[in-house]
Amino acid sequence: MKIAVLGVGGIGSTFAAQLADAGHDVTVIARNRRLEQVSRDGGIRTADGVVATTVAGELPTDVDFDLILVTVLAHQVTPLLPRITASRGRTVMFMFNTFDSLSTLQDAVGDRFAFGFPAIAAQIDADGVLRASIQSRGVLTTVTDAQWAEVFTAAGIPAVTTSDMESWLRSHAAFAAPFMITVAEAHRAQRGISWSRARELAAAKDEAFALVRELGNEIIPAMHAVVGKVPATLTAGLLWVASRVPAARATGAAGYAEPRALIDAMMTVANRSLPALARVRPQS
Known part of the structure; x- marks a missing residue:
């Protein structure tokens, strides 16, 4: 599948690396120093080496992505919404901590909307190396879309669904x-x-x-x-x-x-x- 990951801090980088390693066509969208790191490496650098991905400085609006995974912090998403809305992603899954109603995001992308929460502890060190721990017991990565729960699980990120x-x-x-x-x-x-x-x-x-x-x-x-x-x-x-x-x-x-x-x-x-x-x- 063709997947874009918008925001490649610890969480986004973990999803990008796992999904690319599982054979998906992954594009990572980063900014500033993180863009320099992933451009230099040609993908996500982990302790085991580099997982190759396509790298971009902004979300392409002319690509038919199966999934656009948005893993920025909640307060960073508003300025990104116009480009996300204009994109051709079949599913747009937002994935971050929030207490706000989800209706604003859902209204922005319509029936393409999905949401998730990662059961992942991850950091990017000073050299741009991803250090991640994926939860496999207890509270797992939780999403609203069963199809993507299956895709994430198959990529080594155990996931379940919730209707609320x-x-x-x-x-x-x-x-x-x-x-x-x-x-x-x-x-x-x-x-x-x-x-x-x-x-x-x-x-x-x-x-x-x-x-x-x-x-x-x-x-x-x-x-x-x-x-x-x-x-x-x-x-x-x-x-x-x-x-x-x-x-x-x-x-x-x-x-x-x-x-x-x-x-x-x-x-x-x-x-x-x-x-x-x-x-x-x-x-x-």
Whole structure:
């Protein structure tokens, strides 16, 4: 199949490498330093070598892609929508953390719309080498389209489907935002967070899950439902410990942009004060 991957950070690069290695015709669209890296390498460089792909600086609008996979951060997608809309991709799958309603994206691309969430931990090191870990147990990569779940699974990214992606994403964001703040703060300070800060972040998690329920969304999948019911003291303990685990702390290198955007989206959707989330929202 002919596939374009728009945004080749850790997640997009993992999909591009796995899909190309499985025999698909993959085009990666990158910008700035990442474009220089993939152009130099002729594809995605992993610890095992380079997986060859076509490289482009912008999404072609004259190519009949079977799939356009959009893996930029949620707040980066708006300026890309005109070109995505003008493209000839048969399916456009957005794949990122978001708390917003999916209706805007769906309206932009019509019946070509699909959405997914990656169960992948991945980073690009300073030399442009992809380091990735693909989840194969527990919460798997989740998408709205069964065909693409099969394609991803066959390419070594185990995937399942859900009919209620909005509930899935909001459930995930409710815990992900406090967790990402935890590891980002620990990474920046190079030490674990304080107990008082862990309690603040646990309260933010509880407030976020309460908002998800208030909006009428189901807490899914089962693992998210369990996390949502964990008492605040236990949540605080888990965050306190996570901030002291080197592997968890390393993921905080991604910084504050994503959790800040998630909290901002929660506040916009709630249209009311969310004091616990406001207290932990990163300012920079």
